Amino acid sequence: MKKLNFASDYMEGAHPLLLLKLMETNLKKTVGYGDDEYCSDAEKKILRACNCPNGSVHFLVGGTQTNATVLAAVLKSYEGVIAVETGHVNTHEAGAIELTGHKVFALPHNLGKLEAAKLRKFIQTFLDDENKDHMVHPGAVYISQPTEYGTLYSKSELEEIYSICKVFGIKLYVDGARLAYALASPENDVSLSDLAANCDIFYIGGTKCGALFGEAVVLPDKHMIPDFFPIIKQHGACLAKGRLHGIQFGTLFENDLYMRIGKPAIESAIKLQNMLLEKGYQLFYHSPTNQVFVVIENDKMESLSEKVIYEYSEKYDDTHTVIRFCTSWASDPKEIDILADML
DSSP states (O other), X not given: OOOEEOSOSOSSOOOHHHHHHHHHTTTOOOOSTTOSHHHHXXXXXXXXXXXXXXXXXXXXXXXXXXXXXXXXXXXXXXXXXXXXXXXXXXXXXXXXXXXXTOOEEEEOOBTTXXXXXXXXXXXXXXXXOTTGGGSOEEEEEEEESSOTTXXXXXXXXXXXXXXXXXXXXXXXXXXXXXXXXXXXXXXXOOOHHHHHHTOSEEEEEOTTTTSSSOEEEEESSTTSSTTHHHHHHHTTOOOTTXXXXXXXXXXXXXXXXXXXXXXXXXXXXXXXXXXXXXXXXXXXXXXXXXXXXXEEEHHHHHHHTTTEEOEEEEEOSSSEEEEEEEOOTTOOHHHHHHHHHHO
């Protein structure tokens, strides 16, 4: 029997509308590196959706390249980035940030989220240190929406974090690898325009949200990073066939597709959580997006792995483990029913 696959949200290819548009334009010749009509069209659509007409959009190939490139561009040689311990830049990017010569300051988290009070205390403690000139300076703050735990920053939480960043003169960067799932969550109150108004840089995820690949970095102020393109190219994060980004994101931002594309993932995640509770399983916590974390006995986990692909999250205690089921834009609700029978 073929295993069910709940490992991640980039297991499938791409939304059919994107593939159709790629086929329709396949033999058309365009200039390279994002200077084509499709990238220009996608940029206009994205800036309109984000309500930041004075901004700019830059297309990069993947999430790790995007994080490393953006942070390398905004940090001075003696600066580092603040993130929570579970932040992607601190855990799952193989030291990409450190490779660019920048330290990651890892702070404690609250279900994946950075708390404003802890952020303020950390920065103030640094400023009060008489030896700070001999230390790495905090130059940026990294958060993701949603977090690695699938949790969401509320609009008020985002505003508070950004206000602290502005007081201390450091940049706020928001990783939106799974942004479509945040936007589709009924518990979310942060719109694209809210995001653009409350950070310095963010990106709109494509790889995990219905595209074959690619992320769209939004600079609400287009002058935020001068000469951004050569920095992108230095980091191997651009495509010669840049139109492949423009075609995909232009389609994602046509008829509000990006705002809707995460809905099947959220519906499947809600159904999955309800099913697990009905079966008597313990949720690690309630997830408002597409990542579902459940506490499972180690012996049951081993037998389940013979039928289902999931992701290890963390040890719960000596006899239990937290595992993650991840739904996607292409999730089939019937798979939840099959999983219910297995459990």
